[in-house]
Amino acid sequence: MSLFSLLTFNYFISSSLLPSITLLVLYSLIYILLYFFFSLSHISPSIILVIITDCQKYGEIKRAAAKKFPTDIEGYLDMKGVVISEIYQRCGLLK
Secondary structure, three states, rough: OHHHHOOHHHHHHHHHHHHHHHHHHHHHHHHHHHHHHHHHHHHHHHHHHHHHHHHHHHHHHHHHHHHHHOOOOOHHHHHHHHHHHHHHHHHOOOO
16 A cells, blocks of 8 residues: 555545544543533532622623723723722632
């Protein structure tokens, strides 16, 4: 078998490598999905509600800051910074 025939698409499709590669990709996707499901399943609903509340509050502050400071990036960042600092303090990232 020549190198050219190994590299051609027809050989790849007709060989037994295609089902093996397809199964490998399928098993990899299943593994990734199971990993994320089991790694996130330990988060309690109360933590999820806190995260959602923080996201909503952050989104509201961002919209208000964008309306209040349409051309002043420093003012926009300062207004957002207060909320970000509160979130970081609750997470233990800021003291």
